[in-house]
Amino acid sequence: MKRLVKNNVNWVGKVDWELRKFHGDEFSTNSGSTYNSYLIQEEKTVLIDTVWLPFAEEFVDNLASEIDLEDIDLIVVNHGEVDHSGALMKLMDRIPDTPIYCTTNAVKSLKGQYHRDWNLNVVKTGDSIDIGNGKSLVFVEMRMLHWPDSMATYMTGDNILFSNDAFGQHYACDSLFNDTADQCTLYNEAIKYYANILTPFSKLLKNKLDEIIGMNLDIDIIATSHGVIWRDDPMQIVRKYMEWCDDYSENQITVIYDTMWEGTKRVAEKIVEGIAMEDGEVTVKLFNIAKTDDNDLATEIFKSKAIAIGSPTVSNSILRSLVGFIHYLKELKFKGKKAAAFGCYGWSGESPKVLAEMLNDAGFEIVGENLRINWNMTTEAEAEAIEYGRQFVKNLGASNENS
Structure with a gap:
């Protein structure tokens, strides 16, 4: 079931209420998680990321009930890790020639994991694709945040940053947006996510945040790959990341x-x-x-x-x-x-x-x-x-x- 994010952008992901361990047995997800996938329907129809492999069939069936899969003009893979790309094989079996846009390293990770000869197209920071109605997708490489293949995608016009793993949380929340979520749980899961996943890359993250801020993007929504979507003062989580990446500590x-x-x-x-x-x-x-x-x-x-x-x-x-x-x-x-x-x-x-x-x-x-x-x-x-x-x-x- 798709859910409206803004204008012609809908969430088409999966809420995983039962998830308790992630990355094998390495990360505890006591609040569950979500796998956020987004469908953009402008003059071009774009799918941004998919969901984890166990939900691949459900994801593709649900997507096919919303649109004709043949109408998808392109797929953006912000990150090749299986919790984001796991449904690709099932989807590409249905639409095998659909172009996929990703980073050079994502080509390596997708081929290494799935051994398929898909129509993979490499993008780098600053590259863009016109999707019609005066809107474009602009790509920003996010290397080592937290894989070498990671990137974010910015949609002009609607001012949405599809941030992938950055700014996310392992938090199963049916309300979808930050302003309708439990604020205590949201903050606790956001800082836990940063502390355990992104801390090793804090210096890289600081430089990347400075780069993104320097691009002077108007950001009305930060659409993450896990947890809630930041629509109410979305830059609040960016400000938190700026604190957390700078040798953070409290009086504790x-x-x-x-x-x-x-x-x-x-x-x-x-x-x-x-x-x-x-x-x-x-x-x-x-x-x-x-x-x-x-x-x-x-x-x-x-x-x-x-x-x-x-x-x-x-x-x-x-x-x-x-x-x-x-x-x-x-x-x-x-x-x-x-x-x-x-x-x-x-x-x-x-x-x-x-x-x-x-x-x-x-x-x-x-x-x-x-x-x-x-x-x-x-x-x-x-x-x-x-x-x-x-x-x-x-x-x-x-x-x-x-x-």
């Missing part, structure tokens, strides 16, 4: 731990207590990584100016939950964030040192000394952990003064 400290017999948990709780005692204005959050969604936790770290991570010592090292998670943080390439390491141990006590080395390798600046607590906490050890939390806050201030 996040404390993370895993534990075997509750010892490291108690240390973490006392560190949190000390942080709160030292700074009554900072937001401090505590998470057991074994009981927390990794992507939600990465979002909290994205918002944080500093983190403290703790593990008991096991096999002269740390618990494997933290090994994998810190490796993930390294992939995200967070900038300008500080860290500390702590742990409870019985025998050898290497975990804080291992944690500190891994955090440093992941790009975090280690401040202060590591905290090691032997066996179960005594009253003196509790006081030591509280003081460690207080000192951590002081170290952050000292580090900021020296930087």
Whole structure:
């Protein structure tokens, strides 16, 4: 069922209410998602992107109930990833000669995934196609946001930016538009999407945003590939991206731990207590990584100016939950964030040192000394952990003064 976006532009995508994992098992989608495809019917009929492969047959059947598929003059593929291009094979079986417009790298990804000899036409930034009624499609390459083949498409006249993955969210929302969506969920899913998918490309994104702003495009609508369409003050999400791509942090400290017999948990709780005692204005959050969604936790770290991570010592090292998670943080390439390491141990006590080395390798600046607590906490050890939390806050201030 198509739904009106503006004038002769309709949404023809799919709302996936049940999706809970994406990119294999890498990304949690607790609010579901959408796969947004758009149909433009000016003098030329244009389809922008399709939907994920599991919904290919449904998508093509629905599209065929709205228009004669032979009337589609061209297809724009903004990004070749299967959640956007998955229905192409089913569609192209019906209209095999229809020209497809995409970037050079998208030719590689489409041929590599589908092994079909389609009518692929390469476009680059600034290229345009006249679609009639005084309107054109203008293409803007968005390389590495978040694949090398990505681009955005701008429609003149209606002033719509079909932004692909940029500015999106994994958010199943039947209301379709940002002004009719739940604002809290929308913001939370938008920042989670940025933190976990786009953070590694923040520098590239900043340059691309500057380039788009420099093109002086009038943008009335940002039509994303996932989640809601931005029609009410659409530039609000662009402004957020400008904040998020500039070594973003809030006045937040996040404390993370895993534990075997509750010892490291108690240390973490006392560190949190000390942080709160030292700074009554900072937001401090505590998470057991074994009981927390990794992507939600990465979002909290994205918002944080500093983190403290703790593990008991096991096999002269740390618990494997933290090994994998810190490796993930390294992939995200967070900038300008500080860290500390702590742990409870019985025998050898290497975990804080291992944690500190891994955090440093992941790009975090280690401040202060590591905290090691032997066996179960005594009253003196509790006081030591509280003081460690207080000192951590002081170290952050000292580090900021020296930087």
